[in-house]
Amino acid sequence: MTNVFLAQADIEAPPIDYAAILPMLIILGAACVGVLFEAFLPKHQRWPGQVTLSLLALAGAGVALGAYAGDSPERGVTTLSGTLAVDRPALFLWGTLLALALAALLLIADRSVEPGGAFVAQAGIAPGTVQDREQVGSTGMQTEVFPLTLFALGGMMAFTAANDLLTMFIALEVLSLPLYLMCGLARRRRLISQEAAVKYFLLGAFASAFFLYGLALLYGYAGSVRLADIANATAGTDRSDTLLFAGLGLLLVGLLFKGSVGPFHTWTPDVYQGAPTPITAFMAACTKVAAFGAILRVLTVAFETTNWEWRGVLWAVAIVSMLIGAVLGLTQTDVKRMIAYSSIAHAGFLLIGTMALTDEGLSGTMFYLLAYGFTTLAAFGVISLVRDSTGEATHLSAWAGLAKRSPLLAGVFTFLLLALAGIPLTSGFVGKFVVFSAALSDGMAPLVVIALVFSAVAAFFYLRVVVLMYFSEPAPEGPSVSVPGAFTTAAITLGVVVTLLLGVAPTFALDWAGAGGFALGS
Amino acid sequence: MVPYLAQAGAEATVSTGEAVAFWILGPLTLLGALGMIFARNAVHSALWLVLTMLSLGMLYLIQNAPFLGFTQIIVYTGAIMMLFLFVLMLVGRESSDSVVEVLRGQRLAAAVLGVGVAGVLAGALTRAVADVTPAQPLNPWTAEGGGAGGLGRMIFSDYLFPFELTSALLITAGMGAMVLAFTERHSKAGKRSQRELVEARFRGEYERPSPKPGPGVFATANSVATPALLPDGSVAPESLSELIESTSAAKLDTARKQVAGEASTPDAHALVGPDKEGETAE
Helix, strand or coil: CHHHHHHCCCCCCCCCCHHHHHHHHHHHHHHHHHHHHHHHCCHHHHHHHHHHHHHHHHHHHHHHHHHHHHCCCCCCEEECCCCEEECHHHHHHHHHHHHHHHHHHHHHHCCCCCCCCCECCCCCCCCCCHHHHHHCCCCCCCCCHHHHHHHHHHHHHHHHHECEHHHHHHHHHHHHHHHHHHHCCECCCHHHHHHHHHHHHHHHHHHHHHHHHHHHHHHHHHCCCEHHHHHHHHHCCCCCHHHHHHHHHHHHHHHHHHCCCHHHCCHHHHHHHHCCHHHHHHHHHHHHHHHHHHHHHHHHHHCCCCHHHHHHHHHHHHHHHHHHHHHHHHCCCEHHHHHHHHHHHHHHHHHHHHHHCCHHHHHHHHHHHHHHHHHHHHHHHHHCCEEECCEECCEHHHHCCHHHHCHHHHHHHHHHHHHHHCCCCCHHHHHHHHHHHHHHHCCCHHHHHHHHHHHHHHHHHHHHHHHHHHHCCCCCCCCEECCCCHHHHHHHHHHHHHHHHHHHCCHHHHHHHCCCCCCCCC | CCCCCCCCCCCCCCCHHHHHHHHHHHHHHHHHHHHHHHCCCHHHHHHHHHHHHHHHHHHHHHCCCHHHHHHHHHHHHHHHHHHHHHHHHHHCCCCCCCCCCCCCCHHHHHHHHHHHHHHHHHHHHHHHHHCCCCCCCCCCCCCCCCCHHHHHHHHHCCCHHHHHHHHHHHHHHHHHHHHHHCCHHHCCCCCCCHHHHHHHHHHCCCCCCCCCCCCCCCCCCCCCCCCEECCCCCEEHHHCCCCCCCCCHHHHHHHHHHHHCCCCCCCCCCCCCHHHHHHHHC
16 A cells, blocks of 8 residues: 555645746745854844845845836736735835834844844843843844844745745745844843743734634635635535634634734833834834734735624724723823834724725725834834833833934824824825725715724824924933934935825825735636 | 545545554544643653654554554654653753733633633534545545655655755754754854953953852862862852852852861761751751
8 A cells, every 4th residue: 555655756846936926935944044144143243244145135036026117917826835915005015114113123123222232242141140230231132133034034024925824924924024033122121021921922823723723613614725716615615614713713813913903902012111212113014014914915805795793893803902092092101012002903904994895995904014013113213222221212201302312203203193183284194095095985974983983082182292392491311312324314215205205296106005906816 | 626525425434443543542632732731841742742643653553544644653753752852951841920910811711712712612513513424435546645755755745846846944943943043152163262361361361360169169069059169268259150050059058167176076876957947957
């Protein structure tokens, strides 16, 4: 028997469309080269080497993406035995991820705001020990952060293009593991940073388990992990709906956790506060893009026909998310935590667009992701500049009267907060407008009304910070505003310019976002 | 598409042997899982989990999935659980859960919600698979049947990309472990040569050029907590390591007295050494 089986060992390798997946291969390949850099380069050459490599990789991936997107097929292609679907939404999200990662990488690479960078020189040294006090003065950093960032980015790109749930799960882990790790590498306040990493890791592992359980139930339902096969199975009626909806529910718990939506958000404020600010910026922008890209694909490709059953639940989730974000955001006294709650509220708005399942919903949500990503990234960049002797001064009281110290910084931050609040002439307004109008045309008027109310509530706490910066007397021992180096300046400028451009002339990005739907074939 | 839950309607029955094995292994699996949760000692928890995993492995074997069964036993019970035990031994098996509730009522709420979710899932699954006819037995010698060959075929054809992507996961994990554990102190650059060390000692970087005196070694005690004696018979405090904080002061005092000859002289005929008295005195 064995002989017979071994004799048929002629396995055909699956055809690979290298042109389509080249951007992802470049990023993952560069990450592997970065690991080799760590092993073979002498210490003083690592930082320049890693920064050059990472920037080159992003640029190369961007060029490859641009070259492919120019004449990509309308319906998209699936490659590697249908495990990856490179279609128009995937290409748009890849472009968004690459651009956001570029800005985040500039923040990560900066060594001027905090001498030596925001990362600890040797993470292996326990906080508070004699050795730890010795390394405070050193200007080195763990340059492993760069390959880890690239790995996370590669995982995010695979996550948004994954066409079956197994690939999606592995991509989820690939994007999460480096983030767990990088959260714990802050140079200042190391204990709170490590606590954030442990919290994120434990809760993230828990959420992954939910995802996996849901995957198993869906496999039991459809006999396949492919999204297209699950969609086919939902068209038949002789199968147990219990498996389908239990599986979908558990799957969504895992996905919504990553997007920090609604009741699955509990990790967000602590992790955003504890992680090094460049990593927070990377997480807030890119993880959200990846998570909502995956949610869009799963709901649209696999569960479109059953949307009447699950839509009610997601309504509730979206409302809870907006409620938590807007109301708890009001009570925060720490700027980073406030932005974290704002991201929870924004996740609720994004979920509204995701639920629409129309072409407008898809393009609107993707546009919102692009706009929100750049705004929040620049906001964290600005937060990293306001410092006192202990590091970043994130307590709101320290921000009082900041406009008198540094009018430019206060002006930029005000603009970004207005964008987060959704004031016209900023990208936030256009994003909310397209998402809400898509939801309206899909018959979700009550939800849109609720969302508008919560937008108004959320706008209050953004404006509170603006008032604090302009109309309060500065504290005598208040923080100083660092003059940013070239990298941080470039990252903040990029974020602000994109926020302004998307607010004034959004047509180009909207056209690109609405260029086509998901590849439905297996 | 292969209808795994037997929607095809092909009749297959559960043989008596399979049923007997299930009713023996099923409760054992459950017992192990419950034991893992309720055991107070972490090592016991790990061992209960081994029972669950072994039973699961046996169940897979009975289901005609030998590869999966052996993988379960070798990888989970063999490798992962042993790693688990190693870690427990390193951390110290005494370290137990804290019983302080940080949030009031947290445990009760967690228990109620956890049992609720488990109940809902179990109920739903029972209902979902109640009227499903058993599937045809797997044939491990075919590509679809769960054998190693079929699995290998799928890994290198249908699931090539996820398989390759796991390499990124492994690299990240390896590098992460090094980032968190490696310090320069362990590398060549971080170590001083003997000559440099001697020079540094005499330059005054350390408190004294010579090493500190070792602990006293006497007929009555061989503990590192026993102080050394100076020529005049007094105790040399430097000989006691500052790191031994767990040694209670009372015990140390008895030992000091003993060494200094102030304690009651031990009875040569006594069956119990004076150490015992020190312990009972605590």
